[in-house]
Structures are given as C-alpha cells and as structure tokens.
Amino acid sequence: MFDNKFLFLRRPPYRIIAAISLGLLVVSCIVAVDTFLNDDPAVKIATDVPATHTLSIPPLLEPRIEDGIAHYQLDLGISFHDFHQAQLTPTIAYNQESLLGPTLHLYRGDRVVVDVTNHLDEDTTTHWHGADVPAEADGGAHSVIRPDETWKAEFDVIQEAATLWYHPHIKNHTAEQVYRGAAGLMIIDDDNTAASQLPSTYGIDDIPIILQDRDFAKNGELDFTLSNYGKGYYYSHLMVNGTPNPYVEVPAGLVRLRLLNGSQARLYKLSLESSKKMIMIASEGGYLNQPLEMEQIMIAPGDRAEIIVDLSDVDRLNLLDASFSRVLELRTDNTLTAVTGPVPSTLNTIERIDPSEIDQSRDFVFDKVGEGWGINGQQMKLMSNFHEVSLLRGKQKTPLLLS
Ligand SMILES: [Cu+2]
Known part of the structure; x- marks a missing residue:
C-alpha cells in the first residue's frame, strides 16, 4: 500500500487527476483486501469492562x-x-x-x-x-x-x-x-x-489516534509477515499509539480525535457506542467545507480523518471498530476545561471543479499485473523510468509522472 502511491505533481490543475488516480488506487486496494483477506484474526476487546492502559x-x-x-x-x-x-x-x-x-x-x-x-x-x-x-x-x-x-x-x-x-x-x-x-x-x-473554535489543545482535547495492528512471538518480539503488494496482512492485536486496550481522560465537552491508519493492510470501520454520531471535520487534505455527521467512518492504510466527539452528556464512551470491538475508552474528567459546541457550520471554502472545464479525460486503470500492481497494464521500474503521460493544456506541455 505505502509503496504503491507516489505522485510527483507540481501544478494545481493536475491535482484533480491525482485525486482521481488515488481514489481509483484506494478502490482497487479495497477490492484486493476484500478478496484476499477473508479470515480476520482480530482479537476482540471486551467493551463492558474498563480499559486497562492509559x-x-x-x-x-x-x-x-x-x-x-x-x-x-x-x-x-x-x-x-x-x-x-x-x-x-x-x-x-x-x-x-x-x-x-x-x-x-x-x-x-x-x-x-x-x-x-x-x-x-x-x-x-x-x-x-x-x-x-x-x-x-x-x-x-x-x-x-x-x-x-x-x-x-x-x-x-x-x-x-x-x-x-x-x-x-x-x-x-x-x-x-x-x-x-x-x-x-x-x-x-x-x-x-x-x-480556532474547535478543540485544539494537543493531548488534552485534541488527541492523536494512531491505529496499528501487530502480532507477537512468545518472547514478545514482533511477528512480521511481508506485505505481498495489495494482499497485505491483517494482524491480531490492535495498538493505539502503541497502547493495547487504552483509555484516555478528556474534558466533558467536544473532543477532537486525529485518526491515522498506520497499519499495513487493515481497514478500520469506526463508530461510537450506542450509535452516537460523530462529526467528521477533516480528511486527508484538511478541513471539509461543512462538518459531516456520521455513524461510521472507514479509514484505509495511510488515511487520516479528524472527528469531533461530544462528551458533554456522558461519563465514558467507547470508540468502536467492526473487527476489534473497542478501540479506545474515552473517560470524562470534569476538572479539565471543556470546549463546548456547536461545531461551526462552515469550516472551509474549497471550490468545486466545474466538469465543463475539463479539456480531455484519460483512463488510468489500476489492476493486477503479474504478482504486483500496475497502471494500464504497466508497472513502474524504480530508479529507471516512469509512466509518462503528456498533458496538453493551451500551449503548455507538462508531463505527469505516475508510479
Ligand atoms: Cu505514506
């Protein structure tokens, strides 16, 4: 997953193509993951007992x-x-x-x-x-x-x-x-x-959440299974910032979670206990135009998402995952200063691209090639050459390099 996506882009118009390409890559990876990883070894974490580690x-x-x-x-x-x-x-x-x-x-x-x-x-x-x-x-x-x-x-x-x-x-x-x-x-x-109205005190109401699954040998050493291109590997034990079965004490108000999927292949499907809604405020590139109420958010390897959880009316709340059950127990501490709502209704001003402005469309098909992955049936050769596509716009000719 990590090795498959680097793009060398300099000019803003080509970000659209990059976004489409990355989207296709993610879709193809998800298909691959679903195809190859039917047996999920995830060890579930009980949600009805307190979490064990800070x-x-x-x-x-x-x-x-x-x-x-x-x-x-x-x-x-x-x-x-x-x-x-x-x-x-x-x-x-x-x-x-x-x-x-x-x-x-x-x-x-x-x-x-x-x-x-x-x-x-x-x-x-x-x-x-x-x-x-x-x-x-x-x-x-x-x-x-x-x-x-x-x-x-x-x-x-x-x-x-x-x-x-x-x-x-x-x-x-x-x-x-x-x-x-x-x-x-x-x-x-x-x-x-x-x-600036959102919770942003690092480690207090703005919490980094790095999700990684791992396996261990009996002597405590990490058990690593090589990622075989898109096949990847799902491990049994969830670690959040390296902590198994964690809890965190936070103010009884709005709390921001900065989610990162730092796993090799696993997809996380995250939700809150009791179907409580979470508010998504940012994705990979930054703030969304408007906050988005969600029941579940799915993040693929490498993905980030920022969510706001409202803890003003609960003592504790579990962040859940479809495979592991509990990811994190959020416990409120009334002595901590809380940021209260509402979340601003406008967070950003990203302009939509007008499809009528597109001069020419090109197909980039991400698919299996031999034992690996390729674009339009070709694979990149690191250190030697790249897929090169010339993009003509007006009188400019700018190569788009894809790996
Ligand atoms: Cu990366």
Whole structure:
C-alpha cells in the first residue's frame, strides 16, 4: 500500500487527476483486501469492562528557531517498547521514543528544516505523507539515508491545516519499518478562524489516534509477515499509539480525535457506542467545507480523518471498530476545561471543479499485473523510468509522472 502511491505533481490543475488516480488506487486496494483477506484474526476487546492502559500520547517536538527558520531533528534508532507482552519488544523509533516518533506541529507560511539521522544498520528514508513539498524534500524511495548519515529536508509549509504523518519509504522495507515502529504525526495549522473554535489543545482535547495492528512471538518480539503488494496482512492485536486496550481522560465537552491508519493492510470501520454520531471535520487534505455527521467512518492504510466527539452528556464512551470491538475508552474528567459546541457550520471554502472545464479525460486503470500492481497494464521500474503521460493544456506541455 505505502509503496504503491507516489505522485510527483507540481501544478494545481493536475491535482484533480491525482485525486482521481488515488481514489481509483484506494478502490482497487479495497477490492484486493476484500478478496484476499477473508479470515480476520482480530482479537476482540471486551467493551463492558474498563480499559486497562492509559493511552500513550506522542510528545510534541519543539523546533529550534534560527533566522526565522524552524529546525527539527529526528533520530531513527533501535528501541524497546512495552506492549504488555511477556517481555519488552525490540522496536525502531524516532528520538529515543519506545515506539513511533514525536509529533511535528508546523504552521502555514513556516520555513522548515528537518534533519533526519539514521542510527540503524540498514537504509531508510523519511517521507512526509500528504505534505505539499518539492520532490527533493519529500523523502521518497530515492532519498535513501544510509546508516550513520543525516538527510536534510527543507521546505516551505504552503498547504492548509491538515493532519499528515511521516514514515520510512525505503524500497521493499517500508511496510516492515513502519510495523517495527517508525512513524509519527505532522500536524499543520493555519489561520482558519472557524477552526480556532474547535478543540485544539494537543493531548488534552485534541488527541492523536494512531491505529496499528501487530502480532507477537512468545518472547514478545514482533511477528512480521511481508506485505505481498495489495494482499497485505491483517494482524491480531490492535495498538493505539502503541497502547493495547487504552483509555484516555478528556474534558466533558467536544473532543477532537486525529485518526491515522498506520497499519499495513487493515481497514478500520469506526463508530461510537450506542450509535452516537460523530462529526467528521477533516480528511486527508484538511478541513471539509461543512462538518459531516456520521455513524461510521472507514479509514484505509495511510488515511487520516479528524472527528469531533461530544462528551458533554456522558461519563465514558467507547470508540468502536467492526473487527476489534473497542478501540479506545474515552473517560470524562470534569476538572479539565471543556470546549463546548456547536461545531461551526462552515469550516472551509474549497471550490468545486466545474466538469465543463475539463479539456480531455484519460483512463488510468489500476489492476493486477503479474504478482504486483500496475497502471494500464504497466508497472513502474524504480530508479529507471516512469509512466509518462503528456498533458496538453493551451500551449503548455507538462508531463505527469505516475508510479
Ligand atoms: Cu505514506
């Protein structure tokens, strides 16, 4: 899943095509997942007893500001994490966390430098998933960081508020390195005034929720099964920010959950207990135009979504998943200052594309090719060539590169 989607796009009109292509890719992956993964080994978590462990919250990474530039340092190295197995589990993580990495909180208009040092004895990369950055700062499979080397990513934050994430994107080992623990959130904020009325105190009423399924050997080590292109693998145990069966104490008001599916193949179908409605406020690219009341939200690997849960009239509420039953128990603490509703009725002003403006349409068919996946029957050859499609618009001829 992670290895299949990188797009190199620079000009805004082609984002439409990118969106359509990614949509098709997601649909084809979902079909593949449904076809190949009928036996779900998910171990259900009882919802009628209290959750057992405090939810771990990744810390915020403070930048060093120099000449108006926000400098961040990430160090990927070996670590150990307590998944509440028989023994501590060997992991990899950023900045000496036991698992995952710190959250980067960036602002639109910032100039940002991130130095990533690889302390592993294997190659890695660090990719900013969802970030609108130049190719050389994107951390894709071409930006290999060798052991003991540091890679510098420098970019301007030009996109609107959104929840993004970072993870290795190294050829053939992306899924494995993410599974072992290498991933973190990147939150972007801007001056959206409607959004300023939403809960936004990180770790208090604005909670990161990184969903990952894992299997363990008897000695507590992670059991990894290689993702075979779209087939992927469903694991048995759900971890939220690395915590099994977690609860979190939050104010008795509106609470924002920043959901990330950081799993290899699993789809989550999330809902609230007692069919209580959740309010979706943002998807991959940022805030929706209007908040959306939902009974269930489905997120595929790599996806993010932001939801608001109203806890003003309950002591506790379970966030549920169709496979695992409970994902997280939300407990209210009346001593915490609550943001109260309503959620603003307008959150963003995204203009719809007028279909009559489309000059020419092209078909991109994502399908199985041999043992892997391809577009229009062809597969990308990493480091050698790309599918290239010329797009003619007026007098410009701009290639669209797809992998
Ligand atoms: Cu990604």
